[in-house]
Amino acid sequence: MDDTYQVIVVGGGFAGMTAAKELGLKGIRVLLIDANNYHQFQPLLYQVATAQIGVSAIARPLRSVFRRIRGVRVLTAEVTAIDSATRTVTTADGSTYRARILVIAAGAVPNFFNTPGADEYAYPLYSVTDATRLGTGLTHLLDEADREPAGSVDVVVIGAGPTGVETAGALAENVKYVVPKYFSPVLAARCRVHLVDMVPNVLNAFSPKSQEYTRNRLGKLGVQLHLGVGVTGVRADGVTLADGTVIPGRIVVWAGGLKAGKVIAESGLTQGRGGRIDVRPDLTAPDAEGVYVLGDAANMTDSTGAKLPQLGSVAQQSGKWAARNIYADLTGGTRQPFGYWDKGYMAMVGRGAAVAEIGRRRVQLQGPLAFVSWLGVHLALLPGFQQKVRALFSWAIGYVTHSPAQVVVGRPE
Numbered sequence: 001m002d003d004t005y006q007v008i009v010v011g012g013g014f015a016g017m018t019a020a021k022e023l024g025l026k027g028i029r030v031l032l033i034d035a036n037n038y039h040q041f042q043p044l045l046y047q048v049a050t051a052q053i054g055v056s057a058i059a060r061p062l063r064s065v066f067r068r069i070r071g072v073r074v075l076t077a078e079v080t081a082i083d084s085a086t087r088t089v090t091t092a093d094g095s096t097y098r099a100r101i102l103v104i105a106a107g108a109v110p111n112f113f114n115t116p117g118a119d120e121y122a123y124p125l126y127s128v129t130d131a132t133r134l135g136t137g138l139t140h141l142l143d144e145a146d147r148e149p150a151g152s153v154d155v156v157v158i159g160a161g162p163t164g165v166e167t168a169g170a171l172a173e174n175v176k177y178v179v180p181k182y183f184s185p186v187l188a189a190r191c192r193v194h195l196v197d198m199v200p201n202v203l204n205a206f207s208p209k210s211q212e213y214t215r216n217r218l219g220k221l222g223v224q225l226h227l228g229v230g231v232t233g234v235r236a237d238g239v240t241l242a243d244g245t246v247i248p249g250r251i252v253v254w255a256g257g258l259k260a261g262k263v264i265a266e267s268g269l270t271q272g273r274g275g276r277i278d279v280r281p282d283l284t285a286p287d288a289e290g291v292y293v294l295g296d297a298a299n300m301t302d303s304t305g306a307k308l309p310q311l312g313s314v315a316q317q318s319g320k321w322a323a324r325n326i327y328a329d330l331t332g333g334t335r336q337p338f339g340y341w342d343k344g345y346m347a348m349v350g351r352g353a354a355v356a357e358i359g360r361r362r363v364q365l366q367g368p369l370a371f372v373s374w375l376g377v378h379l380a381l382l383p384g385f386q387q388k389v390r391a392l393f394s395w396a397i398g399y400v401t402h403s404p405a406q407v408v409v410g411r412p413e
């Protein structure tokens with residue numbers, strides 16, 4: 001048992017990385033454990049899957065993030081068990097670590113809502129591994145279709161939230177610009193992108209104006225919308241809908257929802273909606289002493305009691321706020337309830353097009369201005385200077401040449 005650390009942070013995503021950084025800068029001894037040795041920037045996973053940017057633009061080694069923060073030790077290990085009562089974590093090799101304060105920031109996993117076949121056939125999009133696997137699948141689908149004399153080449157995206165909309169838009173743009181250039185206009189004419197959601201709107205959390213803009217843009221790109229009808233099954237050759245329709249799809253992308261991962265389910269903490277932990281306003285878990293749960297692993301509320309969505313900005317701010325409260329715990333101060341600064345939402349709908357609803361007042365932007373804001377915000381959020389330069393360079397190449405900035409290698413499983 002290693003208990004030399006004041007704080008253990010499980011998960012080096014937006015929430016855990018920010019918490020560890022803030023604590024380390026205050027001189028607190030922190031052990032940051034992540035199954036991967038890198039931080040991954042999920043908002044741009046769909047661009048990795050569609051060859052717009054490379055992995056090294058969205059993943060940053062955690063040890064590089066903390067190389068100048070001496071108090072933080074990065075440990076690459078999968079946490080297999082969390083005992084919240086004793087604030088002890090066990091890793092896959094059987095080692096155990098205990099600290100005075102435990103921060104659980106282990107994110108989420110795809111929620112297939114028990115949809116038959118989804119687990120087996122759908123491609124989730126939650127990690128770098130998911131994105132490269134999908135990119136490989138898409139590349140090989142085109143190579144395969146190119147060898148065939150005829151027949152449609154369908155890709156189905158399930159879930160018309162920001163992830164689904166951005167993915168469907170990027171796929172449709174590849175069909176419009178890349179497939180005719182690299183393969184043939186004949187093959188491009190055989191390709192179809194479908195976007196499915198049980199809700200009758202795209203981007204359900206956005207305003208009707210943004211929804212209408214998005215529908216129009218997706219329509220212009222040729223995305224076929226199937227809204228207001230749920231998916232009842234995923235098969236090797238497509239999806240079935242509740243009204244009996246079968247949409248053919250050689251690749252099905254799951255952007256349909258998230259839930260807390262297994263390690264949280266078995267932590268001894270009471271789970272709420274989505275399997276997440278309903279934390280107190282100060283971000284501590286209600287049924288264990290000295291345990292904080294942050295980001296996508298938690299159901300958090302703002303100062304008015306409104307539920308906060310699973311967003312990068314929420315996770316990042318929760319990490320920063322928790323660090324202040326933890327510092328107060330360790331130095332005899334008083335914890336403060338989480339004060340979330342609502343920056344709003346945005347989603348890219350293809351080249352030069354996006355929707356943004358900025359700030360608590362939801363100032364609405366559509367089109368090129370929203371697109372530029374989207375680029376600026378994502379560039380600012382990327383986790384390191386090199387990542388920012390790589391992303392900017394890839395975007396510029398893609399924009400000017402209408403070509404993928406990356407080469408996809410590997411073979412489908």
Ligand SMILES: Cc1cc2nc3c(=O)[nH]c(=O)nc-3n(C[C@H](O)[C@H](O)[C@H](O)COP(=O)(O)OP(=O)(O)OC[C@H]3O[C@@H](n4cnc5c(N)ncnc54)[C@H](O)[C@@H]3O)c2cc1C
Pocket residue numbers: 010011012013014015016017033034035036038039040041042043044045046077078079080105106107108125126127162163261263294295296297310311312313314315316346
């Ligand atoms: C495809 C996609 C697009 C998105 N787009 C946007 C967007 O445009 N804007 C926005 O604001 N938000 C967006 N989000 C949401 C945002 O990315 C998440 O809300 C945010 O990443 C949550 O941060 P987190 O730190 O809670 O979890 P994560 O970032 O998921 O980090 C969790 C970390 O925990 C580690 N981990 C998990 N289990 C274990 C274990 N057992 N042992 C060790 N380590 C473990 C993981 O490896 C990971 O590094 C998007 C999410 C996805 C999936």
